[in-house]
Amino acid sequence: MAVNKNKKTGKWDFDGKIYFKGKVIHSYRRSGFATKKEATRAEAIYRDEFNLKKVMLPSLQELVDRFIPFWKTQVKPSTAEQEIKVYNKLIRELGEKDFYDSKVLQAYISECDAKYSKRYVEKIYFSLTRLFKFAILDGIIETSPMVKVYKDARAGEMKKEMNFFEPDQFEKYLSCIEDQRDRAMFSCLYYMGLRKGEMMALQWKDIDFKKNTIRIDKTVITLNRTKSNPATSPKTKNSYRTISMPKQLVHELAAYKDIAKDFSFY
Structure with a gap:
């Protein structure tokens, strides 16, 4: 602890260090006091109010x-x-x-x-x-x-309108896609409302062409785009579901399955 008169300003300053288990954990300096007595008292108050526990908290x-x-x-x-x-x-x-x-x-x-x-x-x-x-x-x-701490509720804020394909717009979009795998993929997303990970996890055993249904019981989580990502359980319990397929999707998936049977991973 030290109280000194600042030669440049003519005011009194105090400075010092606080130790804990033999190590300096905090250094301080305050200036601008009119008298030595005022600076000495201010330093005593500063040290009394210093919160050692707060300084020792993790970053x-x-x-x-x-x-x-x-x-x-x-x-x-x-x-x-x-x-x-x-x-x-x-x-x-x-x-x-x-x-x-x-x-x-x-x-x-x-x-x-x-x-x-x-x-x-x-x-x-x-x-x-x-x-x-x-x-x-x-x-x-x-x-x-x-x-x-509070956050602004933004009670009067308008929700951003969601953009989506109308049926005729999606048909036009699909007509521009030649690759049958991509057609099947986008059709699954559009007609079934699947999450991207759910669509990526689909296997042929999940698709029942007799009942025209798709069983959703897993999802793919993309953590690293350079490595293969294993399938895991869906996001929530309610994500387990069996959904009926419309005729348009049945047609696209059947067409892709006919092509995919020649692939080594089929």
Whole structure:
């Protein structure tokens, strides 16, 4: 601890270091006090109010590194990968700030509200909420700073209108496709409303040409575009379903099956 008069300004300053187990964990300096007595008192107050526990808290990177292995046991790999992208963004943008401070978090969420979609802000907001909930369960903190953080509900915001093919538009689109595999693929997506991963996981055993139905019981999760991605269970329990095929799709799949029987993987 030291209190000194600044020769340039004529004011009094104080500076010092705080030690924990023989190591410096925090250095400080404050200036601009009118008298030595005022500077000495201010330093005493500063040291009394210094939160040692807060300084010893893990950084955002460290907290995320502890959270992700746990989170991977709770969700599907694709969900975990999406979450990791959000946390990497948070580390880049919040890593140097006091992210345990609800005011800092509120300013960040408000900034996101001003430039991102409502859905994306919700993803960021709930990712932070999950992270601090884990920190509580892991005994790192006692309460979450997110309880004092709100996001704009955007009550008057109009939902973005979804674009989709009308039947005649899809027929025109399909007429431009010559490859039968692509015709079958896009027809599955259009007529059955399948998710991309569900369509990629389809096998001929899932397609019943007698009953004209398709059984959905798996999906392909794309984690690495350079490697083959194995099929896994669908996104939710309600994703297991058997759907009737319209005649147009039956025709496209039958045509592709007739071609595919000559392939080595058939």
